[in-house]
Amino acid sequence: MNKSVFVTGATNGTGFAIACRFAKEGYAVFIGSRTLEAAQKAAEKITEKYGTYAKGYRTEIFSEENVKAIFADIRARGYLLDTLVLNAANLGIGQVSLDVDIDDFMDVYKTNVGWNFMMAREAARQMREKGKGSIVFITSNSALRVTENRCAYCSSKSAILAMSKSLAVDWGKYGIRSNCVMPGMIKTERWENNANNAKYCLANYTPLQDIAEFEDIANAVWYFGSEESRNTTGAELAVDGGMLAQLTPNINRELWT
Numbered sequence: 739m740n741k742s743v744f745v746t747g748a749t750n751g752t753g754f755a756i757a758c759r760f761a762k763e764g765y766a767v768f769i770g771s772r773t774l775e776a777a778q779k780a781a782e783k784i785t786e787k788y789g790t791y792a793k794g795y796r797t798e799i800f801s802e803e804n805v806k807a808i809f810a811d812i813r814a815r816g817y818l819l820d821t822l823v824l825n826a827a828n829l830g831i832g833q834v835s836l837d838v839d840i841d842d843f844m845d846v847y848k849t850n851v852g853w854n855f856m857m858a859r860e861a862a863r864q865m866r867e868k869g870k871g872s873i874v875f876i877t878s879n880s881a882l883r884v885t886e887n888r889c890a891y892c893s894s895k896s897a898i899l900a901m902s903k904s905l906a907v908d909w910g911k912y913g914i915r916s917n918c919v920m921p922g923m924i925k926t927e928r929w930e931n932n933a934n935n936a937k938y939c940l941a942n943y944t945p946l947q948d949i950a951e952f953e954d955i956a957n958a959v960w961y962f963g964s965e966e967s968r969n970t971t972g973a974e975l976a977v978d979g980g981m982l983a984q985l986t987p988n989i990n991r992e993l994w995t
């Protein structure tokens with residue numbers, strides 16, 4: 739039986755690129771999405787392109803019953819999961835801190851913290867049987883340096899850093915590793931549709947003056963998710979063009995000299 743990976747939110751963009759990276763290495767790929775049809779289509783594309791086994795699952799956010807059913811099905815297909823990649827996220831965009839509805843605020847936590855934990859725990863129950871496994875969280879550099887009116891999102895991404903370390907400590911004795919990839923800006927459709935991003939962000943905020951492609955994130959996930967990083971757990975890797983290293987934006991330079 740070949741190795742297997744489950745990637746959440748993997749029907750397009752970053753998640754799909756991550757799924758493809760593992761398929762390229764011969765992994766069986768399980769795709770999660772809130773839409774079953776989209777998950778199945780993405781799985782078909784992967785099998786067509788890489789010839790590896792792939793299957794789509796509908797993920798129901800914050801349902802432990804759904805999580806258990808997914809992992810039971812993976813087991814029924816003869817797999818015990820090797821790698822879990824938690825990519826899906828509630829972005830909590832437009833949540834003005836003074837006004838945000840508390841249910842909307844908590845929805846971000848339900849997805850990014852609660853549901854991710856449920857997925858990680860159920861995966862770990864399979865990994866413990868194998869005596870090894872790798873969990874990779876996609877968090878964000880905004881876990882460390884935040885942006886305006888994204889309190890729920892940024893703090894939930896920060897919570898993921900501590901959750902990953904906790905799981906690394908709790909499950910290391912079972913050979914289970916847990917690590918985080920911290921993207922900065924990724925070249926998504928959202929990013930490309932906002933002309934201000936290209937105009938102001940790159941030159942002013944990132945030392946490399948470049949943005950991550952989906953594959954840059956996928957390569958970092960591959961490192962943590964595979965045996966390449968067999969002695970690494972509880973760690974983070976920023977893939978952000980150096981944003982975290984830079985304290986002030988490169989504007990009004992004369993003010994700083």
Ligand SMILES: NC(=O)c1ccc[n+]([C@@H]2O[C@H](COP(=O)([O-])OP(=O)(O)OC[C@H]3O[C@@H](n4cnc5c(N)ncnc54)[C@H](OP(=O)(O)O)[C@@H]3O)[C@@H](O)[C@H]2O)c1
Nearest residue numbers: 747751752771772825826827828849876878921922923924
């Ligand atoms: N884009 C960036 O610049 C950037 C920067 C830093 C960190 N990140 C992180 O990198 C990862 C991928 O980013 P991305 O921009 O490619 O993500 P995205 O496309 O916005 O979201 C990835 C997937 O998450 C699922 N999702 C979206 N909203 C959700 C919600 N409210 N509740 C549950 N699931 C939801 C969707 O999958 P389904 O609809 O198929 O369920 C979606 O395809 C995320 O964890 C993100 O936080 C991104």
